[in-house]
Amino acid sequence: KQEVTQIPAALSVPEGENLVLNCSFTDSAIYNLQWFRQDPGKGLTSLLLIQSSQREQTSGRLNASLDKSSGRSTLYIAASQPGDSATYLCAPGAGTASKLTFGTGTRLQVTL
Amino acid sequence: DTEVTQTPKHLVMGMTNKKSLKCEQHMGHRAMYWYKQKAKKPPELMFVYSYEKLSINESVPSRFSPECPNSSLLNLHLHALQPEDSALYLCASSPGLAIYTGELFFGEGSRLTVL
Numbered sequence: 001k002q003e004v005t006q007i008p009a010a011l012s013v014p015e016g017e018n019l020v021l022n023c024s025f026t027d028s029a030i031y032n033l034q035w036f037r038q039d040p041g042k043g044l045t046s047l048l049l050i051q052s053s054q055r056e057q058t059s060g061r062l063n064a065s066l067d068k069s070s071g072r073s074t075l076y077i078a079a080s081q082p083g084d085s086a087t088y089l090c091a092p093g094a095g096t097a098s099k100l101t102f103g104t105g106t107r108l109q110v111t112l
Numbered sequence: 113d114t115e116v117t118q119t120p121k122h123l124v125m126g127m128t129n130k131k132s133l134k135c136e137q138h139m140g141h142r143a144m145y146w147y148k149q150k151a152k153k154p155p156e157l158m159f160v161y162s163y164e165k166l167s168i169n170e171s172v173p174s175r176f177s178p179e180c181p182n183s184s185l186l187n188l189h190l191h192a193l194q195p196e197d198s199a200l201y202l203c204a205s206s207p208g209l210a211i212y213t214g215e216l217f218f219g220e221g222s223r224l225t226v227l
Contacts, residue, residue: 034216043116043202043218044155089154091216099168100216102154 002027002094004103012109019077021106023090028071030092034100035064035075038087047088048075080110115139118203118219125193126227133188133222135203144186145216146178147202155202161186162208193226200224 003026013019023033032051036044048057048064050073056065063076073090087107091100116137125131135144143162147155160168161180175197177189186203203219 036216036218041200041221041223043118043220044204044216046215046217049215099157099160102156105154 002092002101004090004092004101006088006090006103006106008106009104010107010109012111013080014111015081017080017110019080019108021075021077021088021108023073023075023092023103025071025073025090025092025094025101025103027092027094028068030068030094033064033066033073033090033092035062035073036089036091036102038089038105040087044089077108080108082110082112085109116203116205116217116219118201118222120222121220122223122225124225124227125190127193127195129193130189130191132190133201133203133224135186135188135219136184137205137217138184139205139207139217140183141205141207141217142183143206143208144180145204145206146186146188147204149200149202149221159188190224193224195226198224198226 005024007022034049035047037047038044050057050066061078066073087105089105090103093100119134145160146158148158149155157170158172159178164180175192179187200221200223202221204216206216
C-alpha cells in the first residue's frame with residue numbers, strides 16, 4: 001500500500017521567501033507524480049505533473065523535482081506571495097495500486 | 113474549456129432522504145472519479161469510471177451509488193446516509209486513467225451535510 005507523507009505539515013513565512021515543500025512515498029513503482037493546490041473549502045488545482053522519466057518540471061515560480069528511486073519529490077516556490085497561501089498536496093500515481101494516492105498536505109500561509 | 117462542473121455546491125439532507133450529486137466535463141476525458149474529503153484530510157478515492165465502465169470501487173458502502181450515463185456525466189446517488197458521511201465530495205476527470213497519463217482536473221466540490 002502506498003504511503004505518502006508531506007513535510008512540514010504547516011508553514012508560515014513572510015512574503016518574498018523561497019520555500020521548499022517535501023513529499024515522500026513508499027512505493028517507487030510510479031508512472032508520474034502530481035502537485036496540487038487547494039484553497040479552503042474548494043477543489044484541487046493541478047500545479048505540476050512530472051512523468052516518472054523526468055527529473056523536474058517548472059511553471060512560473062514553481063519548480064518540482066522527482067527522485068523516483070529514493071521515493072521523494074520536492075516543490076520549490078520562489079519569491080512567495082500572500083496569494084500562494086493554500087494547502088499543497090502531492091499525489092504519486094502508482095502502478096501497483098492502480099490509483100493516485102494523496103499526501104497528507106502542507107498548509108502554507110504567506111504573510112505580508 | 114478546462115472545467116469540471118459539480119452541482120449542487122451545497123446539500124443538506126436527512127438520513128432518510130435520497131439525493132444525487134452531479135458532475136459534468138466537456139474536455140473529452142475518458143476517466144472520471146469521485147473522491148470524498150473530510151476536513152483537514154487528503155481526498156480519498158471512492159470510484160473510478162474508465163470509458164464509462166466502473167473500474168475501481170474502493171469498498172464504498174452501498175448507500176453511495178455511482179452512475180455514468182455517458183462520457184461527460186458522472187452522478188453519485190445518495191440514500192440512507194449517516195452523519196459521518198458529511199464531507200466535501202469532489203469529482204475529477206482525466207484524459208485517460210490518471211496513474212498512466214497524469215493530470216487530474218477537479219471540480220469545486222459539493223459540500224454535503226447529513227443531519
